[in-house]
Amino acid sequence: MSHHPDTISTQRDIFQSTVPLSSGTPLQMTQESSSFEDNAAVERSIRYIFKEKKIPGCLPENVISQKMDHQKQLFPFETLCQVCPEHPKLDEAVLVTNKARIVSMMGVIENVSTHHRLCPQCHMVYRYQEWTDGLHNFDNHIVLSLELCLFLRENLQVRIAKIKYTHLKTALKIRVNFLSRDTIFHAYCHFEALTDTDYMYSCINCGFHPPVAVMDLHRKGVFNLAMSDLKAPPEDFNGEHDIEGFWNSVHLVMMSRGFFPSGVKNPFLVPPSYTDGAPWIGSETRTSDIVLNTEFQKVGTSSSHEAKLSSVTEDRLLDELAKQKVGVVTKLCKACNIDSKGSRFDLITRLREKMKSRQTHDKVFQSIWAASGGWSVILCPHGIVYSVKFNLRAESPQDFADLLLSWNHMPNVCVYDFADWLSPLRKMSRLHRMKA
Ligand SMILES: [Zn+2]
Ligand SMILES: [Zn+2]
Incomplete structure (x- = not known):
């Protein structure tokens, strides 16, 4: 069950804004300045998306079947902070990359630009995450079409006893050989974690x-x-586990993979323990x-x-x-x-x-x-x-x-x-x- 996250190690720039679009303060989250405070801000973004951006379990047909071609610039939907009580205006959008890719059933759209906005007060980062466009943003670099996500889900569901991850690779290999299995796998899990099923x-x-x-x-x-x-459990531990709480924390781990590049300490990881491990x-x-x-x-x-x-x-x-x-x-x-x-x-x-x-x-x-x-x-x-x-x-x-x-x-x-x-x-x- 261990997946080597080596594939995203080349994407160190996930949080680095290279070209500020305006004179507003660009978000510079370089390796050096990546501190506890930055982590806390990213953590809030993850929880915000997990709560507010859930993908409905049953997607409308017109959302899935829409054309992707014109989607070359992806901006966050929010312009006001949704968390601060007085909803301050967010800073100007900042370019994350202009080399992002949309991976769809019809092929790959290259040179897509992704942007984020920052709240001047609470420093929360808002990124593009709109399922209504038929897209699922994994890490601002890889964006999957919802049609592809559903295709992957269907293929997993018909393989009853065993989930064959290699199948994902074979299914997509012809069109997207620049992507590793892990990236596709994590991006797909990210989609499932966000889906409200x-x-x-x-x-x-x-x-x-x-x-x-x-x-x-x-x-x-x-x-x-x-x-x-x-660690040995506390003496009064009786072996009871909150199943919803535990699997929510697993969903957050899957979500966090789209935010924390490998090598950066991920505060969401759930280490194996006797007290925190509900069965499914x-x-x-x-x-x-x-x-x-x-x-x-x-x-x-x-x-x-x-x-x-x-x-x-x-x-x-x-x-x-x-x-x-x-x-x-x-x-x-x-x-x-x-x-x-x-x-x-x-x-x-x-x-x-x-x-x-x-x-x-x-x-x-x-x-x-x-x-x-x-x-x-x-x-x-x-x-x-x-x-x-x-x-x-x-x-x-x-x-x-x-x-x-x-x-x-x-x-x-x-x-x-x-x-x-x-x-x-x-x-x-x-x-x-x-x-x-
Ligand atoms: Zn705010
Ligand atoms: Zn049966």
């Missing part, structure tokens, strides 16, 4: 309360962090805006909990090991001082045997499981995702329990590939399997 997405067969729920784990996205980086559950599916994430309980305070976790993890770990490619298995054997000659099957057999020792077990565990636990997903049998939880630590049945306990209707049937984990009748189900 009622989340009504659900399976047409199952509705908002699927009677059968399938639990799955994706280990592709992991947090790259050491467990020691995570649709508004119709959850009981309330308060949802559970009791991941802090994985912090092995009691040794019995730890022991329980490691015993239930065993089957799963062996299963994962069996899926690994020969290269991974060979590496693991070498790391554990096990003979690495022979077939993949031979190596796995040797590893399994040696895993009875704690040391080897831990090595295999860390290598295959990674430091964190990927994301836990609950979906209906038709593949529509109802809940997602990003795990900071190795997956446990508790992750799914947290999600289901935050649902307003418990499914009748839960399908879990390692049902032993959830069932207290573990031995019985084993016997059952042996019989079958």
Whole structure:
């Protein structure tokens, strides 16, 4: 889930005005003068746009289909400050760049100029952000047409189980090869963060309360962090999270990417923590805006909990090991001082045997499981995702329990590939399997 923001490092001039259009005070936010005060002003702009410039969830057809050709100069709509109580007149518009690009389904419009205006009193920056023109301004350098944004959204929606970011690239490559995947991705996320959507997405067969729920784990996205980086939660913390508050803060991170070039400290970033990390559950599916994430309980305070976790993890770990490619298995054997000659099957057999020792077990565990636990997903049998939880630590049945306990209707049937984990009748189900 980490995206390298290297692509915007070349856009240091995002906040620098090069050619003042008038004798008014131009906004000079150079690297040197970029201070706390400037940051606070940018922060206010982001919150202003997030509150006042929301894109409607359902866009009128005439807005989407309008021609882009004549849009060569983009000025902020505001001429008076909307935040200061006496609404003072804003300073004259200042050119940000005349090399901005509008990326649309019909191609790219080059040499577009973008401008901003500054409030002489509160120093808030107003920039161009008008969806009614059929445009979405990402960072004053890249402007996407709303038609393109909707095209990207549709393509993401039809790929049910996995979001293929590479698809974005392939879809646009022919026309816009000067753009990196990250820039398009961040610009699109910026659009989604600003869109005022009622989340009504659900399976047409199952509705908002699927009677059968399938639990799955994706280990592709992991947090790259050491467990020691995570602060222990306060003693009275009970694992309840405000889902709206948390996902709003995530939206603000996506928004802020259009304002803070990489390398500049972004005050909106949400670091992974036990106390601030609500899972995602649709508004119709959850009981309330308060949802559970009791991941802090994985912090092995009691040794019995730890022991329980490691015993239930065993089957799963062996299963994962069996899926690994020969290269991974060979590496693991070498790391554990096990003979690495022979077939993949031979190596796995040797590893399994040696895993009875704690040391080897831990090595295999860390290598295959990674430091964190990927994301836990609950979906209906038709593949529509109802809940997602990003795990900071190795997956446990508790992750799914947290999600289901935050649902307003418990499914009748839960399908879990390692049902032993959830069932207290573990031995019985084993016997059952042996019989079958
Ligand atoms: Zn003002
Ligand atoms: Zn369904």
